[in-house]
Amino acid sequence: MNETNSYQGGSNGIVATTYPKILMEGAKPTVVQNDVATSEERTPISSITNEYVLNVAFYTFVGFLLSEAVFAVIAGSESMLEDAEAMSVDALTYLFNLWAEKIKNRPYTESELQLPIPVRDYRREMTRLYVELIPPFLSVSTLVVVTIFATRDALEEFLHSGEVMQDENGVATPDVNVNIMLWFSGANLLLDLVNVTCFARANQAFGLSIPSKRRQQSTTNGSGGELQSLLEQGSLLNNNKNDNEEICMYHNEHSRLSRRPEPVDSDSFVNLNMCSAWTVSILFVCFACFHRACTTEFFATLFEQCSYLCLITSPTACLRRHVT
């Protein structure tokens, strides 16, 4: 048995413990793979990953907003144009968050593997925090600016609603084409429903707390668990007694070192990248309110149920998690 590597313990006085090469080769990649849970590992319950959902949301939104912008000009609708602008911000948000998810889940680089585990964990945690802060902050800032400008224009139009609008040549501008608006808004609603379904299937509906459980699970079933299962399979137990003792020493030490520090508020862990992508769904509430006032009881009830579902599964969930 080649004994090419040595594992030096930390504060407990284990010095130059040797262990079989086969263990080193089998264990190291396991540590990396479990420390950095991939998207698929983060969503073992569902086959849909966060990245898949964000991909679907991004491409569908980009396709839709381009066609909506064209038809907004044709229909002369400011709200359609604003909707297209807001959707472009949403699409950018999805793109940013997709990037953030990839960064969070990427495997360790060679240089990172050279670092001690506490340092590596610290840097990974800082990276996670930064990518959960900067992209949502940029998209929120952009959305706020776009919304303020659109509101200002809308207020001007609302205050002068009694006047006949004229173009530069003094010709009265035609009214907004309501039919185009209805068609596009209906299609937009369907698109939102598809995306809401995707988010829900990726466990990002009620599941803003799920990542913390998975993280815990990943930690529990992490390197120690994998190593234990390998040991139980007997693949590493066909050595002499001395080797087994060394394996146990390595296992204990390795489990201790691989234990990632849980965030202080791990119970209230929220994936902000998915949360920011979710805020759009609160718009259903507005839709429901208007329909309750304007349409039949059947539709009012139907849309109220939809809005209730969206409310409890998106921003309210975030709010509840943060408040508690």
Next chain:
Amino acid sequence: VSVLIAASIASIFKETVSGALADSLAVIVVSAIILVSLVPLLHGLYQTAHKILDMRGKEPVIEETKNFK
């Protein structure tokens, strides 16, 4: 959804509400809702920023941890 609101109002109250008026009204209402819906996210961003500030400068010193390698 904001467009659907405007179109619904304009189509239901054809005599009293013009398309342009409903259009601008929907923009105002939905803009307000967008801003309100951002509150939880802003709160989360604040918490994350706070956590970053707490953690900054607390990186484990490599000298102390190099024995773990």
